Amino acid sequence: MPDTIEELLEDDKSFEGFTRAQVSMVVTNPHLEDNPIVYVNQAFTRSTGYARSASIGRNCRFLQGDDTRKADVDKLRAGIEAEESVTVDILNYRANGEPFMNRLIVAPVQDNRGKTQFFIGIQKELRGNEMSTSAEEINAQLIEIQNRVASDLSMIIGMIRQQSGSTSVPEDFAALSRRIETLQLLYEEMKLSDQQSNRDSIQMGSYLSRLAAAIAHIEGRSGIRVTLQIESLEVPIETATRVGLVLSELLTNAFQHAFDRIDMGLVEVRMSRLSAGGLRLIVADDGVGIPADMEWPDSKTVGGRIVSGLIEGLEGTLHLGRGAAGSFITIDVPAGAALTDE
CATH class of the missing domain: 3.30.450.20 (PAS domain)
Incomplete structure (x- = not known):
């Protein structure tokens, strides 16, 4: 190493x-x-x-x-x-x-x-x-x-x-x-590469779709399917920064650990506007699942510390669920994150 x-x-x-x-x-x-x-x-x-x-x-x-x-x-x-x-x-x-x-x-x-x-x-x-x-x-x-x-x-x-x-x-x-x-x-x-941008918000549908597709292309492998269901939503840039980093950590973790010794699998990414405002991000897989006795996010790892810090910065909540197969992680970001429809 x-x-x-x-x-x-x-x-x-x-x-x-x-x-x-x-x-x-x-x-x-x-x-x-x-x-x-x-x-x-x-x-x-x-x-x-x-x-x-x-x-x-x-x-x-x-x-x-x-x-x-x-x-x-x-x-x-x-x-x-x-x-x-x-x-x-x-x-x-x-x-x-x-x-x-x-x-x-x-x-x-x-x-x-x-x-x-x-x-x-x-x-x-x-x-x-x-x-x-x-x-x-x-x-x-x-x-x-x-x-x-x-x-x-x-x-x-x-x-x-x-x-x-x-x-x-x-x-x-x-x-x-x-x-x-x-x-x-x-x-x-944000198109900052070509010209100065005065926008203070970002289209999350486009950003998260591109990010998820890129990570899936690089980290994924044959037999692991990826589905995206991401609503059109515009949020402040600071929120987009943190949510994008959270998704990067969760997806990478799923691809690297959820399908150990498994040839077939499914990873789902869903983002939707909450009825009271804000947004909900769900990353789920049908792999081996996070062990019941394992702390997650793990404060001893870089990824765990980053996820915890990002959620805290968003004033959001994280819930880990364990299904019949695999795990699903639900992150709620409170009202104020979502602005307007794209």
Whole structure:
């Protein structure tokens, strides 16, 4: 089993090729020597020509070249050393040697103790007329994405650290890349990749359907059927973030554990509006079931802590049921979550 977060992330290929965002995203770990990359999205690999395997474990400076201005590099380094957000237009180079101008925003991602755990880099290639576009106009778009990413990652890190005395980056980030991709699918749904969005709500039917289909495609296997029954519903972005992460945890858990030594099975995902307002999410399977003597969500696991923290943040309730075959988990989010029909 891998020993470090970087090895764990590199091992986790489950969502490779999933995201289609046009804004590149990089996560680096300042707790390791030379602050290496531990995550890149597919937009980064498309833009730079460097595969994930060729990027992870290296400092971002490998994108620099002979004509990269030292002043830009110094500005970037100073912001990172001060653990402050910094924006710079910097000349980078693709894997084939082709230069391109990159609008880069780097910001620290802090845990609930205010300690920087990662740096998030949001970058967009500047082309043609964008070269003359004011920094303020493009920055407004990228900063909105960066703020959302940093906020959501901080939330996950805080939940992972809950009930943990560890002050170092824990080794149980095995599925961190999947969680980042779950969030990024939300950003895509918000259309933040292409233009600044002033929306404060999200279409949950589209988001959860895409998320469930993607996880089923990657985590599922022949013989395991998946059915979706998701009503059209629009909710605040903060609610969508938490509900999407909950669904990601529950579905992944079902695919990985519910059908041990079983060739055939069914996973159901249902979401509906509650008559008094709010929403209900149900994830059910007809597999081996969660043992009666097992605590769930398990506070000793990352996934369990994340689910509990997300439900608490939603002021919701979770009920675990055990059927004749398998288990079903019902999550109710109170009134105020649902806004309007799509």
